[in-house]
Amino acid sequence: MGLSTGIQRACCRWVNRLRRPAMLATAPALLLAGCGGEMSILDPSGPAARSQYWVWWAMLIVSLVVSVALFSLWLYTFWRKAPPPERTAQQEHRIMLRWVLGGGLALPIISIVLLLVFAAPTGRSMIPLPLPDGGSAEVIEVIGHQWWWEIRYPGDEEGEVVTANRLVMPAGEPVDFRITSADVIHAFWIPRLGGKRDMVPGRHTTIRLEADAPGVFGAQCAEFCGAQHTNMLLHVEAVEREEYDAWLAARRTAPAQLAGHDDAREAFGEHCAACHRVDGFPAELIHDDVAHDILGPDLSDIGSRPTLGSGVMAREEGAIAYWLQFHQTLKPGNRMPPHNHLDNETLQDIGAWLETLQP
Ligand code: HEC
Ligand SMILES: [Cu+2]
The missing domain is CATH 2.60.40.420 (Cupredoxins -  blue copper proteins)
Incomplete structure (x- = not known):
């Protein structure tokens, strides 16, 4: 037995010995925290x-x-x-x-x-x-x-x-x-x-x-x-x-943020609008060829909402683009398809535009 494994074992024993009192001390605190x-x-x-x-x-x-x-x-x-x-x-x-x-x-x-x-x-x-x-x-x-x-x-x-x-x-x-x-x-x-x-x-x-x-x-x-x-x-x-x-x-009142961000809106119409509604989004931009028996949340005021993915993350600056890339890791199995086929820049653009949508 090498010296290092000996030390490791001794440490483990100590950690184990300390664990029980620590658990006993924190258990009531945890229980009370639940109140x-x-x-x-x-x-x-x-x-x-x-x-x-x-x-x-x-x-x-x-x-x-x-x-x-x-x-x-x-x-x-x-x-x-x-x-x-x-x-x-x-x-x-x-x-x-x-x-x-x-x-x-x-x-x-x-x-x-x-x-x-x-x-x-x-x-x-x-x-x-x-x-x-x-x-x-x-x-x-x-x-x-x-x-x-x-x-x-x-x-x-x-x-x-x-x-x-x-x-x-x-x-x-x-x-x-x-x-x-x-x-x-x-x-x-x-x-x-x-x-x-x-x-x-x-x-x-x-x-x-x-x-x-x-x-x-x-x-x-x-x-x-x-x-x-x-x-x-x-x-x-x-x-x-x-x-x-x-x-x-x-x-x-119709949101005024629908001007500008042309590329983002175009991409949204193509990849997202079949599932997600945005107030006042121009109908001619909506491609209907994405499966849409599953609907997603209305995004008309997503820029002012406190969370994303029903509470899995805070909706801070940059969070929407992050969600678009990693939502299947953040919330595995959720009903939104992954968008790995879109490049990062497009997702960033869409995220930046969605952040401007506030009531
Ligand atoms: C097939 C339908 C579908 C498509 C296509 C789709 N989504 Fe979603 N989306 C969903 C569903 C369902 C959820 C809810 C997931 C959950 O929280 O469980 C969601 C959630 C979201 C959310 C979080 C909303 C919230 O209230 O927290 C954002 C933002 C979003 N989608 C943006 C997009 C964007 C941008 C695209 C296009 C690149 C897109 N989605 C494509 C179905 C879709
Ligand atoms: Cu439930």
Whole structure:
């Protein structure tokens, strides 16, 4: 055995010896870290989430009380000093019956009824009932795709606004989310606001959520939907009503950034436009020969969105070109075909142009 392997072994032993205390010390820290952050149900920020939060605590406390009581009884049977008193078979039978009726019937029935009483208002708070003032809640459509979120703001006269992977919503008022899926079952869940509700292809479900105050919230698909399920994150921004209206209005006026960048737009029309919509993109530039049974996110405001690929990377300067080159490494198996046949310069050009698209 050489000296170096000897040293290596000694080091390994030490590392292993240190690992356990280190793990024990960090485990509670990691567990507690799970209680905070933008996706924590323990930090509710809206009425539906708050009522779910109380159901969560009620369930935790009741199940702890029941477990402790049961364990204590169990331990008592080991530790009791006096031998059990002599009983007739009839007495034994009566005691057993008491346990079966009490522990097996009464306890579950009482717990389930209590839980129902507690949880019913939670479910009710997410139903789109008529508002007290007779008005209607803001409606936002959310459509799940493998593996990204399509967000639509319906508008009859003003025109519809479409975006993806970023949900802008007004704060301080109820919002009715009309949810569905374009392919498999996904689930809509904004932990700090409430949910989760399945998004089922061919079916529209409405779930009402409200944010108490402006803020940024994380959201995540909550139903396993394939290889990239974990990378199906949604960035939720609750803003003041005026800011919300201003954002929608800005999105509705045709973007002025469609001038210039001729080469990039030409390439986009040829390789991308069959799957990706951009508001006001000239129809004559669109080549329709790319497969487009799979649609991609609307890119009309991609230059102002916070993430790319439904949360796999931040959309900073230069990030779009990077995504175009490496998206199959960043998010393996995602539904956008690789563009290795395009040279780097073209991809850079397209990326630079897309960055200018902001509401
Ligand atoms: C066959 C359809 C298809 C074609 C062609 C296509 N894409 Fe995509 N694209 C997608 C899909 C699907 C996604 C979503 C991937 C994901 O996040 O899972 C996507 C994602 C993107 C994103 C990230 C969007 C976001 O909201 O994060 C950008 C940017 C993008 N594509 C640009 C392009 C460009 C530029 C081209 C042409 C060079 C192109 N795409 C060609 C389907 C396509
Ligand atoms: Cu999913």
